[in-house]
Amino acid sequence: MAYPKEFYQKAQEILDQRRAKAQNIAAQHRAELYSAMPELEKLERDLSATGLAAAQAALAGGPQLDKVIENLKNKNLALQRRREELLQQAGFPKDFLQERYTCPICQDTGVVEQRPCQCFTELLRKLAYEKLSDTSGIDGCRFDNFQLRYYPDTPTGRFNIIPRQAMAKVLSFCQNYAAHFSLASESLLLCGGTGLGKTHLSLSIAYEVTKQGFGVVYTPSHRLLDKLQTQQFSRRETGDDDYQSVAMDCDLLIIDDLGAEFSTNFTVAALYSLINGRLNEGRPTIISTNYDETILRERYGDRILSRLLCAYRPLQFYGEDIRMLKRLNG
Ligand SMILES: [Zn+2]
Structure with missing residues (x-):
């Protein structure tokens, strides 16, 4: 890299x-x-x-x-x-x-x-990771403190899905994904409402995969797109602060909360080039979003949506807003 x-x-x-x-x-x-x-x-x-x-x-x-x-x-x-x-x-x-x-x-x-020396290579990785990542939440988020007890264990919705069972499968899939991560791993699309643990599991994957020595960038989508936009308009000739290449070249890119940012023609184009470029290069990406297909299509257009739907493995999150439950239960 x-x-x-x-x-x-x-x-x-x-x-x-x-x-x-x-x-x-x-x-x-x-x-x-x-x-x-x-x-x-x-x-x-x-x-x-x-x-x-x-x-x-x-x-x-x-x-x-x-x-x-x-x-x-x-x-x-x-x-x-x-x-x-x-x-x-x-x-x-x-x-x-x-x-x-x-x-x-x-x-x-x-x-x-x-x-x-290996320590120098590790430092470079860490710097790249920190530069683009928002690591403020990473310390607390691990697989072993992901609490399934917050997910209802009674059937809900049209398909009588039991959230706790469904989420146990999601958790186990993510643990397995992180443990066996390689550049040949598939890209994931984590979908579901607010507060269902998408960020928690994304950060847990980031933590495990970083520990194995891979270059991981975790970033909320608004932060990534802000940085790309700022860089676009103040590009210096020295090539410093090249977020585009960090996001493109890292071993695993995790874009959290897609759809929460203010989208413009620029952000849509930048996002497409990242998603498409990484797929072409065979580099895994994890994207999480609170929004459904219709809203994503409205915001980002068919090109991005069809890449996400065809080339990413969807992981559906179920349950009730955990942050809200935690607040209510103390
Ligand atoms: Zn050394």
């Missing part, structure tokens, strides 16, 4: 801060302990000296080189052991004076063997 340039800069800044922080903390620990335990400071000086001596010996060469290096190495190890001993006797962890990097693999440089 390609990211806007600013994400690379931001990710590097975060790594620089992590690295500086780890080094500052280690320096602070050294300053504190050296004044209390002078032997430690001497050990540290001796350790640097053996390192320097090894480098000088290697440069000078000579027939005894291997032996000299071996001796210095042993001396170095002995000094390190003594340092660990002193620290542990004083009640500190033996690596107390060493930098504790967030990523021990690249020591927070973001580079391993001249390639981007």
Whole structure:
């Protein structure tokens, strides 16, 4: 997945801060302990000296080189052991004076063997996700706190559907979808009235799929379309803030509450190009909406509707407005 340039800069800044922080903390620990335990400071000086001596010996060469290096190495190890001993006797962890990097693999440089470290790639993903996502609700929404007890267990409506049973199936489908998510997963259309848990399950899917390392963007539709519109009218040549490509390229795009935004010719065109583009590229999308077919057709036209109806798997939500029930029942 390609990211806007600013994400690379931001990710590097975060790594620089992590690295500086780890080094500052280690320096602070050294300053504190050296004044209390002078032997430690001497050990540290001796350790640097053996390192320097090894480098000088290697440069000078000579027939005894291997032996000299071996001796210095042993001396170095002995000094390190003594340092660990002193620290542990004083009640500190033996690596107390060493930098504790967030990523021990690249020591927070973001580079391993001249390639981007995994932590750098993860940061990029997270930044892209945050930039376009509204993650304000994600912390509370998990599959395991989705409460089926709020859904009636008596048959309702024309088809005598029992909401609790129907929603147990929806929940289990979503759990399965998230657990086995891949770029070959199908796109979903979550339909049903307000307060039936569509956002809760969308965010639960987002949480699980993100945890597996996929680039997920979750966004309410009004937020996405606002951003695309703002970008359209203030496009900078640098290619920064390229929401269109973030929304197009992420592994899973979740558009919540389609229909709640103010639709214009621009938003309809932008939405069509996203929906169609992602279908063509074979990237899964999840869209949720409170509106029925008739209203969606009125707002977005036949082109979008036929894509949604033909290429998305519909998941119907049943029940009564949970938010209202929760409020009434305390
Ligand atoms: Zn790393």
